[in-house]
Amino acid sequence: MTILRTEAMCKNFDGVQVAEDVNFSMEPGEIRCLIGPNGAGKSTFFKLVLGEHQPSSGDIFFADERITALRSFERVRKGISVKFQVPGIFRELSVWQNMQIAVQHHLHRDSMAKDIEAALEFVGLAQKSRELAGTLSHGEQQWLEIGMAISTRPRLLLLDEPTAGMTPEETHKTGEMVHRLNREGMSVLAVEHDMEFVRQIAQKVTVLNFGVIFAEGTIGEIESNDEVARIYLGAFDDD
Numbered sequence: 001m002t003i004l005r006t007e008a009m010c011k012n013f014d015g016v017q018v019a020e021d022v023n024f025s026m027e028p029g030e031i032r033c034l035i036g037p038n039g040a041g042k043s044t045f046f047k048l049v050l051g052e053h054q055p056s057s058g059d060i061f062f063a064d065e066r067i068t069a070l071r072s073f074e075r076v077r078k079g080i081s082v083k084f085q086v087p088g089i090f091r092e093l094s095v096w097q098n099m100q101i102a103v104q105h106h107l108h109r110d111s112m113a114k115d116i117e118a119a120l121e122f123v124g125l126a127q128k129s130r131e132l133a134g135t136l137s138h139g140e141q142q143w144l145e146i147g148m149a150i151s152t153r154p155r156l157l158l159l160d161e162p163t164a165g166m167t168p169e170e171t172h173k174t175g176e177m178v179h180r181l182n183r184e185g186m187s188v189l190a191v192e193h194d195m196e197f198v199r200q201i202a203q204k205v206t207v208l209n210f211g212v213i214f215a216e217g218t219i220g221e222i223e224s225n226d227e228v229a230r231i232y233l234g235a236f237d238d239d
């Protein structure tokens with residue numbers, strides 16, 4: 001079984017190919033990082049998986065079920081969740097209210113309050129549930145968003161540059177969070193530029209370039225791949 005699979009997935013915008021014959025697959029329980037130069041098609045890949053874009057051709061499977069034709073909310077109900085790069089919190093509402101919106105938006109569960117408490121506990125914000133989201137630090141706001149994303153108890157969590165703007169300590173803490181989620185059985189697919197974070201979490205790395213899977217392997221294999229270094233210049237310079 002695969003938790004996520006694309007078969008010959010293509011997407012073009014006005015003739016520009018942004019995903020080209022993408023055959024991606026990920027095992028259940030895996031932590032995968034998706035890397036690649038700016039404009040490689042990483043965010044577009046997420047949007048295709050989430051149903052925000054329709055592929056021009058090809059198919060997408062979640063837990064071996066074809067989801068290509070499903071709408072976004074249906075995919076969320078199946079167990080896919082996302083934390084986007086652009087902050088999606090309501091700054092003038094409390095941490096708890098933000099969580100309520102995230103859960104209510106997608107699911108109607110009797111266990112809602114418990115789900116919120118558990119998610120806030122998980123991301124270390126249980127003590128701040130009454131504070132306004134806008135007063136949290138940047139890192140805490142990102143964690144709130146991760147909390148919002150996991151409150152629906154997804155099987156697959158997509159993270160789009162989760163550590164953008166974080167301090168090294170916050171980044172490391174986020175990596176630990178990802179490992180804890182993974183130990184609880186969640187599969188995680190993260191788009192990330194911070195190679196230190198990629199090293200901390202990735203079991204396997206997929207490199208996208210011009211909408212094509214350019215390379216795939218362990219972090220060691222990817223970092224020693226000269227072709228990857230060539231297209232993704234500078235990416236491995238931070239060690």
Ligand SMILES: Nc1ncnc2c1ncn2[C@@H]1O[C@H](COP(=O)(O)OP(=O)(O)OP(=O)(O)O)[C@@H](O)[C@H]1O
Pocket residue numbers: 013018036037038039040041042043044045
């Ligand atoms: N809605 C759209 N309409 C037209 N072109 C688009 C659209 N969305 C993305 N693109 C183009 O698709 C290509 C891939 O963009 P995408 O945002 O997926 O790349 P990325 O790998 O996520 O880049 P970055 O690392 O900078 O976030 C870019 O050339 C972009 O301009």
